[in-house]
Amino acid sequence: MSSLDSAPSAPKPTASVKLVLLGEAAVGKSSLVLRFVSNDFQENKEPTIGAAFLTQKCTLPNRTIKFEIWDTAGQERFASLAPMYYRNAQTALVVYDLTKPTSLIKARHWVNELHAQASPKIVIALVGNKLDLCNEGGENDEEEDRRKISTEEGRKFAEEEGLLFFETSAKTGANVRDVFLAIASKIPEEVVNKRGGVAGVKGRTGAGEGRVDLESRSGENNAGGCAC
Amino acid sequence: MDENYDVIVLGTGLTECILSGVFSVEGKKVLHIDRQDHYGGESASLSLSQIYQKFRQGETPRQSLGRDRDWNVDLIPKFLMANGELTNILLHTNVTRYLEFKQIAGSYVFRDGRIAKVPANEVEAIRSPLMGLFEKRRMKRFFEFIGNYKEGDPSTYQGLNLDRNTMAEVYAKFGLEPGTRDFIGHAMALYLDDSYINKPAREAIERILLYVGSMARFGKSPYLYPLYGLGELPQGFARLSAIYGGTYMLDKSIDEIVYEDGVAVGVRSGDEVARAKIIIGDPTYFPGKVRKTGSVIRAICVLMHPIPNTDNSDSVQIIIPQNQVGRKHDIYVAMVSSAHNVSLKGHYLAMVSTIVETSNPINEITPGLHLLGPILEKFIGVTDLYEPIEDGTKDHVYISKSYDATSHFETTTDDVRDIYERIEGKPLVLQKRPENDDENFTAYE
Secondary structure (H helix, E strand, C coil): CCHHHHCCCCCCCEEEEEEEEECCCCCCHHHHHHHHHHCCCCCCCCCCCCCCEEEEEEECCCCEEEEEEECCCCCCCCCCCCHHHHHCCCEEEEEEECCCHHHHHHHHHHHHHHHHHCCCCCEEEEEEECHHHCCHHHCCCCCCCCCCCCHHHHHHHHHHHCCEEEECCCCCCCCHHHHHHHHHHHCCHHHHHCCCCCCCCCCCCCCCCCEECCCCCCCCCCCCCCCC | CCCECCEEEECCCHHHHHHHHHHHHCCCCEEEECCCCCCCHHHCEECHHHHHHHHCCCCCCCHHHCCHHHCCEECCCCEEECCCHHHHHHHHCCHHHHCCEEECCEEEEEECCEEEECCCCHHHHHHCCCCCHHHHHHHHHHHHHHHHCCCCCHHHCCCCCCCCCEHHHHHHHHCCCHHHHHHHHHHHCCCCCCHHHHCECHHHHHHHHHHHHHHHHHCCCCEEEECCCCCHHHHHHHHHHHHCCCEEECCCCCCEEEEECCEEEEEEECCEEEECCEEEECHHHCHHHEEEEEEEEEEEEEECCCCCCCCCCCCEEEEECHHHHCCCCCEEEEEEEHHHCCCCCCCEEEEEEEECCCCCHHHHCHHHHHCCCCCCEEEEEEEEEEEECCCCCCCCEEECCCCCCCCECHHHHHHHHHHHHHHHCCCCCCCCCCCCHHHCHHHHC
16 A cells, blocks of 8 residues: 555544546546556556546545545546536546647646536646656657646646646656645545535445435334334 | 447436446446437436526526526436335445435325325324324224235235235225325325226335335435436446446437348447447437327426425425326426525425326416416426337337336336346346445456
């Protein structure tokens, strides 16, 4: 498990936080998560199949954030991602590929969509991935610089929209942990104290007013002792 | 899209999405297409702008209704029975994880010109204003009968044979009045008309037990409702399908079903052809292969207040039994509100619906509209209902039925099971997904 887990475990409030990944296909959404959750990377990874969400804890000095990381399950490939996917998210990672200009246009689309559909308090991080393909200032003479989107362009967009901003490499691991730590620190306190409506996650604290847990068989409440 | 699949599904209504999810989990390669740019087909929940586009093209929503995102307006009025089959499927497939549910606060029935809560057990029956003192005692004995009824134990049958005695005979045995029969048959067994009365009582008794059991599950009413509207249900099952490898394409026109020797082998969109041995879809994709079975009128009404005389409930179902208003079919009123994240705060969405019997359907729903009080906005549509002419075993085209006028999803899940059995030749058996499925990292590849 990640070193993020290894902090001494004094009793701290733990909050489960739903994190969704958004961005054009093949920008490295799943790879970022793989790096974060198991510190691993797979070259030529196949499109995502088979995982609904993964969990990873992030321990901060005053609290622990347990990320429930929801993948797109490939539904973004043909512009078919269901709004249900990002509706209850408390935080979103909007990922683009630093070497692919169209992916930033798509990222803008997702930021707009989140502003329209998601919770107003959602914490959004804009992440330009594939930093390993950018060879700034010819540091390494062997490699050409494939960067097409400048840091400035990404940062400016993030500032305009009030987003956290990082450039990462899932391949080398550069800045990946920082993204999740920054998000964890920015989750509002009230979300930690009171779950803000994360759907159907095991171990949630308090189902919210009037919400029912379909899995509980003990929730029977016979308004007066029905014989049935 | 130019590929071979095991199953191609057309339309993302709930029926299609459940089947898509089930087949993907079973390991089949599924391509799922919708010509519209959103999920749900006829069972979608629409945003404010989509509702105006559908019902009032060219008009802009009135300003007081707020932002588009505050609204998720259902096109069909249905609730889940807490103990019903859809709840069961949601649990078995773990799709419950993607959704949150609330109870519908009250279940009401119209009798003698006013509405009252549907009693679902002896205690409520005693308190109910629906019946006089003697009738209450008879009702109590009826409840005791169905509560104690145990299959295989003749001492609980009270001399009745549910496969031979009709429901009329059961009512007669307990001496129940016509008005009481109305609310038992229509507000508890949830029949749309009175044809059940002269059939063997078993089905009606089972439906009453489903109602009573659903009621007992969470307490306030037998009905559940997903936050953000019914359109979340197909999206949840679509996600299930995608997680198991299903491919989704929205906003994709279907120009042709491709046949070879009278058997469907694929679909064409533009110059792309996807091939599969099994094609599933809703009736709108197969106009030549379906027949009309009737029409339903549905009026979506925006209110600024809860429905009067319902104890200020944030959500209710009201059933107006046919006999009470001189009709052949019941009128349904279903209301949800901002408590379910389907409307702007302080607004309520009530839908009044019935099966069309005359050439003036708007008149037919008047008794329902009268219960609502002042209506801020009203969107009325008449929808034709279709069913497939053939069962699909010959041409490999398996068509679902339109969403009917019932107030719950039991007939929808019947259709899912029926289509599955037509395709596979065996009944659908749901395997419980392993609990740690989602968090199993090896599943990630």
